[in-house]
Amino acid sequence: MGNLINEALSMGWMAMALLVGLLIYFQVSISDPVAKKRATFKTFIGIIAAFLMFVAIANYKNNFYGENRLLPVSLVMITATTFMLALYFTNLGALLKIGGFMFFVAAFLSGYGNWLPQVEGGFPPKEEKLDFSSMTPQQLADEGEKIIFGGIGQNKVQGAIGKGQCPLCHAFHQGMLGERAPNLIGLPERAGKERLEDPKYSKGKPAAREYAQKEAFPGSGTAENGQEYIAESHACPSCYVVAGYGVKGTNDKESPMPAIHKPPISLSLPELAAVDTWLYVREGREAPSYEEIIKSYEKFIPEADRPKQQEEKAAGPASALLADGSEPVDQIFAKAQCVSCHTIPGIPGATGTIGPKLEEGTNAPLRIKDKDYKGSAKSTPEYIMESIVDPSAYVVKPFPDNTMPKVFGQKLSAGALKKIVDYLSQVKAGAPPPKIS
Numbered sequence: 001m002g003n004l005i006n007e008a009l010s011m012g013w014m015a016m017a018l019l020v021g022l023l024i025y026f027q028v029s030i031s032d033p034v035a036k037k038r039a040t041f042k043t044f045i046g047i048i049a050a051f052l053m054f055v056a057i058a059n060y061k062n063n064f065y066g067e068n069r070l071l072p073v074s075l076v077m078i079t080a081t082t083f084m085l086a087l088y089f090t091n092l093g094a095l096l097k098i099g100g101f102m103f104f105v106a107a108f109l110s111g112y113g114n115w116l117p118q119v120e121g122g123f124p125p126k127e128e129k130l131d132f133s134s135m136t137p138q139q140l141a142d143e144g145e146k147i148i149f150g151g152i153g154q155n156k157v158q159g160a161i162g163k164g165q166c167p168l169c170h171a172f173h174q175g176m177l178g179e180r181a182p183n184l185i186g187l188p189e190r191a192g193k194e195r196l197e198d199p200k201y202s203k204g205k206p207a208a209r210e211y212a213q214k215e216a217f218p219g220s221g222t223a224e225n226g227q228e229y230i231a232e233s234h235a236c237p238s239c240y241v242v243a244g245y246g247v248k249g250t251n252d253k254e255s256p257m258p259a260i261h262k263p264p265i266s267l268s269l270p271e272l273a274a275v276d277t278w279l280y281v282r283e284g285r286e287a288p289s290y291e292e293i294i295k296s297y298e299k300f301i302p303e304a305d306r307p308k309q310q311e312e313k314a315a316g317p318a319s320a321l322l323a324d325g326s327e328p329v330d331q332i333f334a335k336a337q338c339v340s341c342h343t344i345p346g347i348p349g350a351t352g353t354i355g356p357k358l359e360e361g362t363n364a365p366l367r368i369k370d371k372d373y374k375g376s377a378k379s380t381p382e383y384i385m386e387s388i389v390d391p392s393a394y395v396v397k398p399f400p401d402n403t404m405p406k407v408f409g410q411k412l413s414a415g416a417l418k419k420i421v422d423y424l425s426q427v428k429a430g431a432p433p434p435k436i437s
Helices: 002-029 033-063 071-088 090-115 137-149 187-195 226-235 269-281 290-300 329-335 360-369 380-389 414-426
Strands: none
Touching (some): 071 090, 187 226, 226 269, 269 290, 329 414, 360 380, 380 414
């Protein structure tokens, strides 16, 4: 309030001086004592009104861009001033009262509008390109945690998913869900001591491998140390498949995991270096240098396949969406990794067998009538939506419960969910799949 008064005084000192001059003039020029008192009182009222007016203007100026919602105070003060003047300046009373009423209505509407929750407008914040190469190991690890989980401190939150989408399949702590891929506890140590020494890995002999891919690319060879194994497993998941985690029906020869330097995830080499650094730091181990990690990825990712450097930017917040609904439905399925777990007729690459085949135009009506159904859906679209946001409402046999993450209701926009529901509602067994729009 002190700042408002000071600014009001600085803005209105000339007007105040003028009014004081008028007061002296009335004192000198008016001989009738009664008239002189009345003129003096009205001048005094005018001085107070002018002061309130300038305080109102100062308040408006100070709080126009603020968030304390005090703008209506200016209108209230002007309203009070006009009604006060109307009492003592009867010849202008009607006009002042009309003006006061208008300001009163404006103050009410403004106050109600400021009472409502406010949304700040303006341009979105500028995205700054990150210089991963100049970061300390801890800074790199923090960026890696953001990429994996969406934010620092989110690594123990079930369902936290970042740009890398790793928690959709992997668990990182004991007791966390992640049945579709190996738990990554102790990975830096296990990578060198267990994986590379496994005869099925065929270290140094890629041609002897019995997996879907022999090498990440012709001539790349195999990993020679733990960090190179981590890099190879990211770049070429089907070069070595941990027993029990392969695509069903392939006898663990093919991995359901996509190469994460390619779409839809497309992590750049610096981002992959940040992810790997976090895997070491969270174990209390000294991570390889940034340059060493980059070199390990360059061994398994040819230059033509490396995401461009301009794609590097700060990892999104924990609430960042996997798909915003502007994409075609096949891209939405890919971004949400549905294609890794489900077979979806008409969707390229959707050949997963970890979850049931999604012919929901046929399946949904039958499942709603099943005695084991625990949901509340009454129609096919309602069932599909429910199965996305609450997968445990009905568990298709013989697939186990809790295999599908329960985070897609938060990670997909309403538009993206609608496109999925609309598409799957049209998919029927034995019928041609719908067109991708």
